Amino acid sequence: MAIAEKSNNPESSSALVEPVTQTAGMSKLHKAIFAVLLIALIILPFLVYPIFAMKVMCFALFAAAFNLLLGFGGLLSFGHAAYFGGASYVAAHAAKVWGFTPELAVLTGTAAAALLGFAIGSLAIRRQGIYFAMVTLAFAQMVYFVALQAEFTGGEDGIQGVPRGDLFGVISLADNIALYFFVLAVTFGGILLLYRIVHSPFGQVLKAIRENEPRAISLGYDVNRYKLIVFTLSATLAGLAGATKSLVFQLASLTDVHWSMSGEVVLMTLLGGMGTIFGPLVGAGVIVTMQNYLATFGAWVTVIQGVIFVIGVLMFREGIIGVLARWLKKPL
């Protein structure tokens, strides 16, 4: 198969996503940011409540996986909760009922999300734009109803008391700090993998499709195959985040598959900056922190999230990192 030839015509950039200038391999700046991030994350659990830090990391991976599809693939899925929550249920079930070790439970959940993403993706890519968003939302709602009614999901109660177990059967994850470093390894690894995908020849073709689909087709790319692959990859990594989260909270519940979860990940990505590397991580951090501090205000959290959505769409479409990248004149 022919490898991507860059379609870097700045005039043809899609209105939805600001184009990101490409550099081969990982730039020095990105290396430095990842290094600082890693060091900060190693210190973090000794400064803040580890569960909170783990929640942020899980959502950062979730948002980064979503951003692969929206920011780099140009596809707006409004149903990513299905993969996040679906994987969370399967991992919780595997750990609790089948007695899987945590790494196997997470892998099982992730595999389930991959299958689900492939199935839904192969139908959803038959429509484009707004219809694509509606189709993914509708299928996610179907997953929600299944989770509500199926036996193994425990209905309104969800799956509670999921054992954290022993990593590889030897290292106990019952301790929050031990679990923290497991979650750190999983989510950081996932985010690096996403970085690799975005900067691979495959990622270049994706951007070409996003910028100008008819041209990508005329260059001989099987556009639908690329879309299905990126959809499945995004669903898989969203599933990895969801499966990990079920171990952290020892719980898989309807919240994880609800449409508002799909909306939240869109909000995180929009706020942080669509099509940027670090935007979703920042967006996830901001939103999770906000929810944490505003939890006592009940439904006002929904109102505030709605306001952020509206302001973000009307005046702040580049997102936090997008604006920063423009100031620094460097892709972030």
Next chain:
Amino acid sequence: MFELLGIPPQVLMGQLLLGLINGSFYAVLSLGLAVIFGLLNIINFAHGALYMAGAFVAWMLLNYLGIGYWPALILAPLVVGTLGVILERTMLSRLYHLDHLYGLLLTFGLALIIQGLFRNYYGISGLAYQIPDVLSGGQNLGFMFLPNYRAWVVVASIVVCLGTWFMIEKTRLGAYLRAATENPTLVGAFGVNVPLMIMMTYGFGVALAGFAGVLAAPIYSVNPIMGEQLIIVVFAVVVIGGMGSIMGAIITGYVLGIVEGLTRVIYPEGSAVVIFVIMAIVLMIKPEGLFGRPV
């Protein structure tokens, strides 16, 4: 009396009626979405929230101002429509030059705000709304009991749907509208005020949602989350029907409501997902939707 697949006719007819009621709401809401989509090219995610707002406006009119059901049937859609016009002027109109997905994101945010505000002030337990006296009671049809109000909902929704269809397909105003859908620049060049038309179209589309909300108020309890589940099903209805045709949106709405009702009789567990399954099948066979135009 006849029996079908061992199902007593009362049960069958009862569920068919329920399905027809749901279908009425699907039809009115997907019609509103289709009208808005035709001209604005956005999917109005706030449609479910505005439907809920319609029901709440009717409840408020009754409880705060003592204005009853019949005036509310006109007033509530006007209030919701006015709200829609304000939203269109202040926010949506700024997004027309951008990718249409931004319209979806914006209206999603609006839906969260509207729903969150009502939840703050009214909780989620739901408020009762009395069936108007004229329509209380019901008719015994021999094979089933038909509550008057439910019959009225079906009739009213059909009248509104057909009226909208007539206005768009058979009147001069509708002709302008259809022309602007095809080519807004050209229609503007002929001296038609296209931005005004877009504004009124959005207002009318959401007024339909408000009207459906008033119809729903006496059947379902008036509840801040009454719109959120419904709107996702309506999205699936719209995907199945395709938004190219007004009549298509109406027919798909009623038919899917009835199919859902039948499913509840034959296989109750499947009734919540049957519309999504149909959507999957339609996507496999005719991706552009039953009434959609191939792209």
